[in-house]
Every structure is written in structure tokens, then in C-alpha cells.
Amino acid sequence: MKIKELADIAGVSVRTLHHYDKIGLLTPDTNKVNGYRDYADTDISRLQQILFFRQLNFKLTQIKEILDSPYYDKTEALQIQKSIILKEQSRLNSILKLIDKTISSEKGEMMMTNKEKFEGVDFSHNPYEEEAKEKWGSDAVDKSKRNLKKTGTKEAERRFNGIYTELANVRHLEPESEDAQQQIHEWYEFLNEIGDYSPEMFKSLGDMYVEDERFTRNINKFGDGLAQFMQQAMSIYYENHKK
Structure with a gap:
């Protein structure tokens, strides 16, 4: 959807959408052919959330912090x-x-x-x-940042890539298989080293991997279908570990 179309259906101005893009609150992909902003369904859903929070008198900086939080569902x-x-x-x-x-x-x-x-x-x-x-908000995000700093950014990135590579290697197995669940457990443990994820939040994160095109695209760089496989494996992991 182009910016003028979205502005019309959402009841906001094009200038507002430009501002949201400028501050990193709502950043759509740019069409490489014509340079226009292309808003995907995930962007439109995010705009709905932005406008809901605005109606509740949240500041734009607060909304961005909430929507970008690893705890957001x-x-x-x-x-x-x-x-x-x-x-x-x-x-x-x-x-x-x-x-x-x-x-x-x-x-x-x-x-x-x-x-x-x-x-x-x-x-x-x-x-x-x-x-x-x-x-x-801030406390939750700051906790993740502190834990990530303790781990070390380069070390965290190395482990992140390693876990995703191992998951890509088993993505052709059944997601409920022992090997698949062992690898997804490694991912769960890593996330809880830098944050605080319950099994429920872990499942919600997995759902985002297939609902948000940007997640899907980045994860599938490690192997075609990896995002879908992880979502299924994380859902099964939740069912096996929910309280």
C-alpha cells in the first residue's frame, strides 16, 4: 500500500506518516524501482497499534519503546x-x-x-x-541491554549465528523431534540469558517469525523455511513446558 492510500484509510496525514518514518516509529520498505514507500500488512498493523496508544495519550517515544521491546506481544x-x-x-x-x-x-x-x-x-x-x-518499558529493555553487555555483543552475535545455523541444519526434521526440540531449547536458553522469556512469550515470539515479513525474511537467510520451522518448534516447546 502506498503512503497516500494508507493515510486515507487510517485518517492521518501523509506528513504524519513521513514523521513516523523519520523517527523510526513506522519504517516501511522502499520500492527499489520508483523509490516510493511500500507499506506491508505488518506495517499497517503497527500503525493501528500506534494510533491506539496515541488515543491513550502515550508519547511517540514511549510507543516506539513499547513496540520495539522484546517483551511486546x-x-x-x-x-x-x-x-x-x-x-x-x-x-x-x-x-x-x-x-x-x-x-x-x-x-x-x-x-x-x-x-x-x-x-x-x-x-x-x-x-x-x-x-x-x-x-x-525502560526497565525491561534496560535489563536486556545490561545482560547483553555482560555477554558481549560479538560473543552474543557469534552464539546467535551458531544457534540459527544449527536450527537450519535440523529444519527438515519434524519440529517435535528430539533433535529439533533440543536445538530450540538452546534458543530459549540463550534468549533468557539476555532477557526474561516465559514459555508463553517464547511462543508469541515464534508466531511473529511468520506473521512479520521482516522477521521471516531475515531468519530464512539461514535456510529456506527456517522461520516456519522455528515457529512450529517453539509452539511445541511451549506446549511441553507451559505451567
Whole structure:
């Protein structure tokens, strides 16, 4: 999809999409023939998430941090966004009740103490933003960066390539086979050295390997069909290790 088409269906300006591209928030592939931006389905889904978070008053820098976090899972994000909206709906209902009570007080229909003028509503902070930051934000990302620094970038890259090469060597086996599951276990262990992945998160990551064309393309450089094989093997690994 071209940039003008996406702008029209999403209800945003072309200038906004250019800005998202410039700051690395939404970066589509560039057509090598005509130089135009080509938005894939994964880009469009990412834009939807960006706009959902914008409606919840998240800053662009925060949204980028969330979407790029190794802990990010789209389905989980949608569920949290729904929870945030329901909580916000409840909060707004509390404010409406307080406003109605204040109107009655101003009309002389009742008396309100100063304390009652602020009861039932917390004006001090945004707990929903904090909930999201706790899930995907700075602390989680910083932990991964610290662990990666301990491992060493070159060493981590060497092990990363080694694990992917070994997985490519067994990709023609059944994903539930002992050899395949042993190799996928090595991948799970490595991820948990630099991050904190539950079996559920591990499975979600595997799903991204086939849902996001960029993941698929990069992984399949190690061997045709590797992304699909890893997704299946990681799903089986989850079923064998879920609590």
C-alpha cells in the first residue's frame, strides 16, 4: 500500500506518516524501482497499534519503546489497551459523578466539604501508562541491554549465528523431534540469558517469525523455511513446558 492510500484509510496525514518514518516509529520498505514507500500488512498493523496508544495519550517515544521491546506481544497489547480503556471509562464515570455532585452543591441543593470535592478521583498520575511501562518499558529493555553487555555483543552475535545455523541444519526434521526440540531449547536458553522469556512469550515470539515479513525474511537467510520451522518448534516447546 502506498503512503497516500494508507493515510486515507487510517485518517492521518501523509506528513504524519513521513514523521513516523523519520523517527523510526513506522519504517516501511522502499520500492527499489520508483523509490516510493511500500507499506506491508505488518506495517499497517503497527500503525493501528500506534494510533491506539496515541488515543491513550502515550508519547511517540514511549510507543516506539513499547513496540520495539522484546517483551511486546500484539494480542497482549490489545488486551491491555482494552483494560486501560475500561478503567478510563470507570474513571471518567467517577469524574462525572463528582461533577454532578459539585453542580448540586453550587445550586445549594447540598453541602460539600473540601475533602468531598476530590473524593473518588485520583488526579495525581496515570496508572495505565505505568502499567504499560512496567510491561514493556525502560526497565525491561534496560535489563536486556545490561545482560547483553555482560555477554558481549560479538560473543552474543557469534552464539546467535551458531544457534540459527544449527536450527537450519535440523529444519527438515519434524519440529517435535528430539533433535529439533533440543536445538530450540538452546534458543530459549540463550534468549533468557539476555532477557526474561516465559514459555508463553517464547511462543508469541515464534508466531511473529511468520506473521512479520521482516522477521521471516531475515531468519530464512539461514535456510529456506527456517522461520516456519522455528515457529512450529517453539509452539511445541511451549506446549511441553507451559505451567
